[in-house]
Amino acid sequence: MDGRNPAMIGRYWIMPALVLLVGCEGRAMAGDVQAGREKAAVCASCHGHNGLAPIERYPNLAGQNRAYLVSALEAYRDGDRQGGQATLMQGPASNLSDEDIADLAAYYASLPADGGS
Template sequence: MSLILSIKRFLFVGLIVTPLISYADEMTPEQQFEIGKQKALVCITCHGADGISATETYPNLQGQKQQYLVAALKAYKQNQRVDGLAILMQGYAKDLSDQDMKDLAYYFSNVKTDTTHQSQ
């Protein structure tokens, strides 16, 4: 009886759970970008819609390296960054998961400025 139960568990994990776990790895770049874009809505108030801040108070995020952005978010989350307006970022970063950080970093490292409506 326990052999049958073990086989059923193995099949359940192998056929049902594993594909769900690997789903995040199979996202297209467009899907990951859109997920990051949705998560970045809270960021645009200070850092701008395309990651270009309208004021010098807040840094630009557009084009930053993904690894740098993830490391920065982790440092804010762990209260390792304390200079300037770090207290604001600590508040935002404290609830971010590792996946949230990766999604945000992917978005800001790949976003481009929309120049179609800018004056010439």
């Protein structure tokens, strides 16, 4: 043996690996506002181009909490929300990736809830 303790060597790699892993996931989950703006084009007919719905029965998404939007879109995609408006959202959400959801949530969360006024 060369005198190095294998358990100690492993410990030196654990912390940098965890920092890298957490850092990468944090960026992915934060979403990209510009990518979300582009992906939101299909959402605009119900939720408005500025995240403010033109029809009262559809919710405004502008200024909504990012984590809530992620949770809601995942629930629609995964079929965890049922009935009512959820039925309308399951189709469009069914093909969203985790990255799509993070991007859309980042975009809508970045919009002013009052339409910028």
